[in-house]
Amino acid sequence: MSFELAAVIVVAALAVALGLVCYHLLGRLEMLERSVQGGLEPPSSRLSREQFERRFRAAHARSTLASEIHTGVLLIVGPEHAADNELAGTIEHLSRPDLFSTRSIENVDAEILGITTTPYLFVVDEGRVRTAHPVASSGDIVAALKHFA
Known part of the structure; x- marks a missing residue:
């Protein structure tokens, strides 16, 4: 076997090893991104620095x-929430209240959390x-609970 052939084999092996390392690191980066996404949908386009921040x-x-x-469900409500509201009735009748x-909404930082309207549900x-x-409506809450139960 010639020296050139041995060099090509070594370079090819190093390229494969580098590719595997990059693949592993990109997979870990994707897992990290999913874990810190916090329920946000992935962006559909490149983000500006301000959007990313x-x-x-x-x-x-x-x-x-x-x-x-x-573990649980958090409902952020606004001033429209009352004790006789349909959502309150749904919450009271859950099997695991x-x-x-x-x-x-006054007790949380709605802007930072990305809450655009109330009521807002976090699972x-x-x-x-x-x-x-x-x-x-209460149907939205029940649908979310069925989806993740």
């Missing part, structure tokens, strides 16, 4: 919120926000 702050705030809750909590499982979206 806003999304990162929202993801960090949602991650902090998820670590406080650990201990996993369900309600907070007022948290093992310290990760699985979904976060506005709800219009």
